[in-house]
Amino acid sequence: MAKDFSTREENYSKWYNDIVQKADLAENSAVRGCMVIKPYGYALWENMQAVLDKMFKDTGHSNAYFPIFIPKSFFSKEADHVEGFAKECAVVTHYRLKNDADGNGIVVDETAKLEEELIIRPTSETIIWDTYRNWIQSYRDLPILVNQWANVVRWEMRTRMFLRTAEFLWQEGHTAHATKEEAIIETKQMLDVYADFAEKFMAIPVLKGTKSENERFAGALETYCIEALMQDGKALQAGTSHFLGQNFAKAFDVKFTSKEGKLEHVWATSWGVSTRLVGALIMAHSDDNGLVLPPRLAPVQVAIVPIYKNKEQYNQVCEKAAKLKDMLQEKGIRVKLDDRDTHKPGWKFNEYEFKGVPLRIALGPRDIENNTVELARRDTLEKSIYQQADLVNKVEHLLEAIQDNLYQKALTFREEKTFKADSWDEFNTILDDKGGFIYAHWDGTAETEQKIKDETKATIRCIPLESKPEAGTCIYSGNPSKQRVVFARAY
RNA sequence: CGGGGUGUAGCGCAGCCCGGUAGCGCGCUUCGUUCGGGACGAAGAGGUCGGAGGUUCGAGUCCUCUCACCCCGACCA
Numbered sequence: 001m002a003k004d005f006s007t008r009e010e011n012y013s014k015w016y017n018d019i020v021q022k023a024d025l026a027e028n029s030a031v032r033g034c035m036v037i038k039p040y041g042y043a044l045w046e047n048m049q050a051v052l053d054k055m056f057k058d059t060g061h062s063n064a065y066f067p068i069f070i071p072k073s074f075f076s077k078e079a080d081h082v083e084g085f086a087k088e089c090a091v092v093t094h095y096r097l098k099n100d101a102d103g104n105g106i107v108v109d110e111t112a113k114l115e116e117e118l119i120i121r122p123t124s125e126t127i128i129w130d131t132y133r134n135w136i137q138s139y140r141d142l143p144i145l146v147n148q149w150a151n152v153v154r155w156e157m158r159t160r161m162f163l164r165t166a167e168f169l170w171q172e173g174h175t176a177h178a179t180k181e182e183a184i185i186e187t188k189q190m191l192d193v194y195a196d197f198a199e200k201f202m203a204i205p206v207l208k209g210t211k212s213e214n215e216r217f218a219g220a221l222e223t224y225c226i227e228a229l230m231q232d233g234k235a236l237q238a239g240t241s242h243f244l245g246q247n248f249a250k251a252f253d254v255k256f257t258s259k260e261g262k263l264e265h266v267w268a269t270s271w272g273v274s275t276r277l278v279g280a281l282i283m284a285h286s287d288d289n290g291l292v293l294p295p296r297l298a299p300v301q302v303a304i305v306p307i308y309k310n311k312e313q314y315n316q317v318c319e320k321a322a323k324l325k326d327m328l329q330e331k332g333i334r335v336k337l338d339d340r341d342t343h344k345p346g347w348k349f350n351e352y353e354f355k356g357v358p359l360r361i362a363l364g365p366r367d368i369e370n371n372t373v374e375l376a377r378r379d380t381l382e383k384s385i386y387q388q389a390d391l392v393n394k395v396e397h398l399l400e401a402i403q404d405n406l407y408q409k410a411l412t413f414r415e416e417k418t419f420k421a422d423s424w425d426e427f428n429t430i431l432d433d434k435g436g437f438i439y440a441h442w443d444g445t446a447e448t449e450q451k452i453k454d455e456t457k458a459t460i461r462c463i464p465l466e467s468k469p470e471a472g473t474c475i476y477s478g479n480p481s482k483q484r485v486v487f488a489r490a491y
Numbered sequence: 492c493g494g495g496g497u498g499u500a501g502c503g504c505a506g507c508c509c510g511g512u513a514g515c516g517c518g519c520u521u522c523g524u525u526c527g528g529g530a531c532g533a534a535g536a537g538g539u540c541g542g543a544g545g546u547u548c549g550a551g552u553c554c555u556c557u558c559a560c561c562c563c564g565a566c567c568a
Contacts, residue, residue: 028560032559032560084567087566087567088566088567123568152568154567154568156566156567156568157492157564157565157566157567158562158563158564158565158566158567163568164567164568168568170568217568236568237568238568239568240568272568273568274568275568276568305527307526307527308526309525309526310526313526343529344525344526344528344529344530345526345527345528346526346527346528346529346530347528347529347530348528348529349527349528349529350528350529351529353528362527362528364526364527365527366527367527374527376528491568
């Protein structure tokens with residue numbers, strides 16, 4: 001087979017870019033830092049959206065939509081929040097263009113300057129909390145459980161397809177609660193939703209934890225996160241859920257009268273996942289032959305490739321293939337019958353391989369004669385012959401098996417790449433030789449975390465929720481520590 | 492914003508040092524033979540060489556300016 005992919009070994013980031021391009025997921029656009037998500041890549045995102053959207057609704061949330069523009073003054077109302085986002089905001093200053101008097105084409109009409117400049121949302125807390133003020137008077141108005149699917153803009157210096165682009169698609173949930181406890185429960189619930197989604201649908205095991213102060217969302221009291229491990233041993237933050245306390249309620253003066261008749265500030269959460277998850281999916285499962293997709297999210301779960309020598313065989317094979325397709329479709333399986341006469345079977349085999357289609361059916365004259373099909377699975381690259389009568393069962397079973405196998409492989413990989421370090425030397429050796437997650441003691445100070453980051457580029461990915469307290473000494477400072485935290489180099 | 496690099500056909504590149512008819516591979520079009528893992532042959536189409544100015548009889552090539560993009564750093568889901 002012609003290899004036109006870089007391998008992970010040779011050049012991991014080139015391998016990643018090759019997959020994005022060859023699998024037809026996305027391409028660079030005319031706008032620096034922004035990408036065009038192509039139909040196949042978007043279909044993948046739509047599948048993710050569909051599953052998440054249902055999970056959000058099943059937990060009582062409703063969708064709404066807030067403006068892309070945020071008045072500049074809103075931003076400065078929450079001090080930490082501005083500080084966190086100020087450096088990467090796109091700003092709208094004018095609202096009109098005109099023909100240049102000197103004939104240099106279209107220019108900004110300087111007379112059309114906005115009274116108040118508008119920020120293109122990097123996230124929507126401010127505009128949403130400014131709106132919630134009017135929605136909330138009484139404890140009877142609470143909770144508010146709203147999600148929005150939207151695009152946001154963060155003016156990044158260095159961008160990478162899906163992982164970090166100037167504009168990206170995401171969902172952001174914004175909830176308002178009468179009590180601190182209720183808000184914390186919501187924050188954790190949504191973290192669990194994300195972890196469930198990652199593990200059951202994306203087939204990626206994730207670590208749940210909280211962020212250190214340095215890594216916390218600007219304006220949050222606590223940031224919960226799920227962290228996934230990529231095949232190059234680097235960590236990827238796959239989702240975050242924030243307990244915002246009363247910070248935004250105070251900044252935007254959102255108060256309610258409690259049952260007891262007291263005026264109190266509302267408690268808030270926000271939570272989000274983005275198209276970055278597509279990047280996570282690519283890097284978690286794909287191999288040197290291209291993309292590998294978990295069946296539950298794959299835009300096409302089964303591709304049928306007819307094989308024939310002439311028009312007569314083409315008709316005969318396609319007729320049979322269409323019947324098989326209908327049978328599978330009736331079971332809710334996403335099937336594509338590729339009856340294009342413009343490409344050869346071998347070409348199609350390769351195409352579906354690098355596009356990560358979980359199962360491929362080849363159907364030819366021999367199969368027509370024997371009532372068989374050839375089934376090839378993308379994850380193991382195994383091919384087997386089955387009776388057509390068994391096809392639906394086999395396909396259903398194999399799709400499940402592939403989903404499980406991908407998860408198990410990713411889990412085994414993560415386990416093999418998870419280490420404990422008890423000294424600074426050991427920490428550095430593991431980081432440079434093996435990568436992965438490193439459980440190590442930390443004295444809990446931002447200074448130490450920063451120094452470790454400066455010296456090694458490793459950051460605290462999370463303080464794991466499920467770890468037990470354990471006395472020890474900080475690997476960097478030697479000061480006492482109460483529990484291990486997870487370090488890694490990250491995307 | 493610092494440091495490095497690249498702009499030549501849809502894509503990937505050679506040509507530049509040493510100025511003299513704009514090339515190669517892939518892709519594309521047509522025809523024929525093929526079709527169970529990226530087919531082969533033949534014939535075609537496709538370019539203001541990133542832009543502006545200069546040197547020269549002559550510039551893709553030399554000089555000056557300019558623009559764009561990519562990579563490495565600082566920042567980040």
